[in-house]
Amino acid sequence: MSSANANSKLPAPIRACTVSRDVQNFDLLIEDMELELGESWGDLTFPSAMKYLDQPEARGLEFIAVAIDDDDESNIPIIEAVIQRASALGIRVLLIAEELGPIALHRLLRLGASDFVPYPLPEGALHDAVQRLRQPVMGSALGAQQPRGMMAPNQPLGAVYAVHPLAGGSGATTLAVNLAWEIANSGKTAPSVCLLDLDLQTGSVSTYLDLARTEKVYELLSNTAVMDRDFFMNTLQTFNEKLKVLTAAADMLPLDLITPDDIERVIKMARSNFDIVIIDMPGTVVQWTETVLNEADAYYAMMELDMRSAQNALRLIRALKAEALPLEKIQYVLNRAPKFTDLSGKARAKRMAESLDIEFELMLPDGTLQVTHANDHGLPLAEIAQKNPLLKEIRKLALSIATAARDDNRAAA
Ligand SMILES: Nc1ncnc2c1ncn2[C@@H]1O[C@H](COP(=O)(O)OP(=O)(O)O)[C@@H](O)[C@H]1O
Ligand SMILES: [Mg+2]
Structure with missing residues (x-):
């Protein structure tokens, strides 16, 4: 993890990457990544992601945003491989999908994607998802530990x-x-x-x-x-x-x-x-x-x-x-x-x-x-x-x- 610390001292360390067939198909994602990360992100294709994830600099990644649409059906095996590799390396995976059926979606989530946002991205959805990724997994998995919101903290569960x-x-x-x-x-x-x-x-x-x-x-x-x-x-x-x-x-x-x-x-x-x-x-x-x-x-x-x-x-x-x-x-x-x-x-x-x-x-x-x-x-x-x-x-x-x-x-x- 030392490279992550070293990276953060560089002028624009790459903190996240989009992974897609061609990021130009997801222009709303480009806008939102810029809003969220400024210059500190890159874009990768599926094959280049497989190579990049095994480089030492990939250790500094906070997350990858895997963007897919219905033309990606034939790429599913490599997409699965990217998700599995990233999650094995402890890099969070945000899935961004247009027109993906529930079964395929479910499979990708089970393979290790942490969160999912539909494309076209709803206003603020990428930001919210990135916030969620930043929370420790255990804390968010336990509903009872969540803030109560509408109810005062000393009230019983509904x-x-x-x-x-x-x-x-x-x-x-x-x-x-x-x-x-x-x-x-x-x-x-x-x-x-x-x-x-x-x-x-x-x-x-x-x-x-x-x-x-x-x-x-x-x-x-x-x-x-x-x-x-x-x-x-x-x-x-x-x-x-x-x-x-x-x-x-x-x-x-x-x-x-x-x-x-x-x-x-x-x-x-x-x-x-x-x-x-x-x-x-x-x-x-x-x-x-x-x-x-x-x-x-x-x-x-x-x-x-x-x-x-x-x-x-x-x-x-x-x-x-x-x-x-x-x-x-x-x-x-x-x-x-x-x-x-x-x-x-x-x-x-x-x-x-x-x-x-x-x-x-x-x-x-x-x-x-x-x-x-x-x-x-x-x-x-x-x-x-x-x-x-x-x-x-x-x-x-x-x-x-x-x-x-x-x-x-x-x-x-
Ligand atoms: N007490 C009732 N009087 C008249 N119609 C009823 C009554 N209870 C249910 N219905 C009607 O019966 C149908 C089935 O009700 P629904 O609540 O969908 O049943 P379930 O969820 O048990 O399958 C609906 O058309 C509903 O409007
Ligand atoms: Mg019913």
Whole structure:
């Protein structure tokens, strides 16, 4: 490392290099490198990078910015070699990619790239990424060590409520979205709320709130080891100024690309920055269902009064019991519950609960077609149907959650 020290005394030591087919294809990168480093950077092609990295002067490099686009498909082997070589030498690799598919991106990150920025570079993105590179890896890997941001340092981590549909279409996402919105609107002292769509493949939170699915979500989920607060917060979208949302990614993600560690980091990061975290879960039990269950204060299992829900509930209960998971966190919710006057329906609900040896903690009424209209228009129910019976019930739950959060905060203060 002596050459790094020697270098820093020279007039314009090379502190970073771009590596690409031809840097002229990335003129925004040239501008941003100049802004960030002045004259202290160079540009390399892939073959010249392989040679340069083995020279002693390469030891002084702070990072290399590997820029690729869709014409680089045939160069992937040498790009991989450059990334592996740099990371073996302890030189950080920033990946800048235009139109790179998620699988290829993921592979390059796994090979040792530390961070990723899409091209064309968003304003300030290179600067932010370079700042992130400069942080020690361990510190940024641990969400709990991040500054709390919106929450005071002595406050407890935010509370986590997950919603899991026990049969497709049972209303989990509708509950997650409207619950999050109602909590965020529960008065002047409303808790801060973050909604995470972890239904990675078919997530519909973005549809129900009319938000775009962005590439950034994929970058975040496949890069959680280097995620810091800014990276996380910049990936969230804001709905009507009050609700922060992590939508599902733009592309369908292979579920096994995301590990329990990834999910844990994301939830911890959300909890350390928000009072309340609401999670929309996929209907299947995945590797990281347990992770969410362990993080959750309550885990709502959405059911309907039908055989599918009953059988899936039974499967879920068995699976959780076999693994000795915290079954007591599960709260069974009966959606489209029978009306007060529907005596036979109520008797059926009672029998179903008895046969599963569970209790319904919550009964949500049918909210008519208004619910589907609200979802299709990308709006929470409160924005178009104030008197909706489903909304009234969700609002009660939201108020109890918001009150509990305020009490927690007072206790911690
Ligand atoms: N209580 C309800 N009353 C009326 N419609 C509902 C109710 N709950 C859900 N829906 C509708 O059912 C459909 C599926 O709901 P969704 O929340 O996407 O289910 P899931 O996330 O469990 O798959 C949506 O069109 C939604 O508008
Ligand atoms: Mg859903």
